[in-house]
Amino acid sequence: MIRISDMTLAFAGDRGPTTVLKDFSLTIDKGEFVAVVGASGVGKSTLLRVIAGLVRAQSGTVDTDQPPTPGRRPYALVFQDARLLPWRRVVRNVEFGLEGLGLDAGAKRRRALDVLALVGLADKADRWPHQLSGGQRQRVAIARALAVDPDLLMMDEPFGALDAITRQTLQDELVDLWQRTGKTILFVTHDIDEAVYLADRVVLLAGSPAGVRSEDCIALPRPRLRDHAEARATAAAIRTRLSDYVEQGAGI
Numbered sequence: 001m002i003r004i005s006d007m008t009l010a011f012a013g014d015r016g017p018t019t020v021l022k023d024f025s026l027t028i029d030k031g032e033f034v035a036v037v038g039a040s041g042v043g044k045s046t047l048l049r050v051i052a053g054l055v056r057a058q059s060g061t062v063d064t065d066q067p068p069t070p071g072r073r074p075y076a077l078v079f080q081d082a083r084l085l086p087w088r089r090v091v092r093n094v095e096f097g098l099e100g101l102g103l104d105a106g107a108k109r110r111r112a113l114d115v116l117a118l119v120g121l122a123d124k125a126d127r128w129p130h131q132l133s134g135g136q137r138q139r140v141a142i143a144r145a146l147a148v149d150p151d152l153l154m155m156d157e158p159f160g161a162l163d164a165i166t167r168q169t170l171q172d173e174l175v176d177l178w179q180r181t182g183k184t185i186l187f188v189t190h191d192i193d194e195a196v197y198l199a200d201r202v203v204l205l206a207g208s209p210a211g212v213r214s215e216d217c218i219a220l221p222r223p224r225l226r227d228h229a230e231a232r233a234t235a236a237a238i239r240t241r242l243s244d245y246v247e248q249g250a251g252i
């Protein structure tokens with residue numbers, strides 16, 4: 001279980017600090033797939049960056065009930081672009097994520113090849129990033145995140161830059177991966193249909209500073225249909241709520 005408690009985060013600015021998150025709390029069960037949606041600029045990426053320790057909150061805590069384990073990291077983050085190092089082959093890009101964990105070269109290589117197999121890229125380990133498609137590069141980024149065996153895998157609009165067909169393929173692969181690994185996932189998207197298709201629970205962020213305005217449990221069986229009436233109705237309800245918040249001037 002991951003528990004974010006009473007998180008407050010403000011960025012310094014020319015005209016004083018801007019508070020993005022205030023007294024923000026969210027609990028995610030082990031193995032749960034949670035999607036976060038909200039207007040542009042509301043604080044979705046900031047939330048993930050705080051959890052990942054890339055920015056420091058003024059107050060609040062992020063806890064996992066897993067004991068710290070050598071060779072692992074509690075949190076891993078996948079971005080919209082794969083952010084691969086062009087001068088490293090695919091397998092070496094995945095190994096890059098393992099630096100500082102105290103693993104020897106052989107252990108790193110085994111770990112990297114295992115996660116590349118998980119994302120279906122075992123045969124691309126020796127390629128250079130420029131020899132991959134956009135979807136394959138994003139799979140490498142997912143492999144690099146999984147390599148540290150995180151308690152929480154966080155994804156920030158990971159499929160936002162892909163074409164519609166590749167996006168659907170990767171969505172289905174992600175659900176499959178999640179079911180096979182039992183990982184806990186926190187997935188940010190501005191695409192409410194994507195959130196409802198993928199997640200067990202959809203959290204709507206709105207307001208300035210941002211807070212959780214609603215949570216919808218998506219109890220539909222898997223594998224899911226892309227055009228399920230109940231899913232469509234839930235997505236429409238979330239969309240209406242979101243635009244109400246934006247109209248009130250509270251969304252951005």
Ligand SMILES: Nc1ncnc2c1ncn2[C@@H]1O[C@H](COP(=O)(O)OP(=O)(O)OP(=O)(O)O)[C@@H](O)[C@H]1O
Nearest residue numbers: 011012020038039040041042043044045046047190
């Ligand atoms: N390093 C920073 N310094 C100052 N302000 C920042 C910084 N990073 C983000 N912000 C501000 O914090 C707010 C939230 O930004 P964030 O990137 O989290 O939004 P978002 O919900 O991810 O938006 P989008 O959907 O467009 O990606 C915005 O107002 C943004 O301008």
Ligand SMILES: [Mg+2]
Nearest residue numbers: 044045046156
């Ligand atoms: Mg963002």
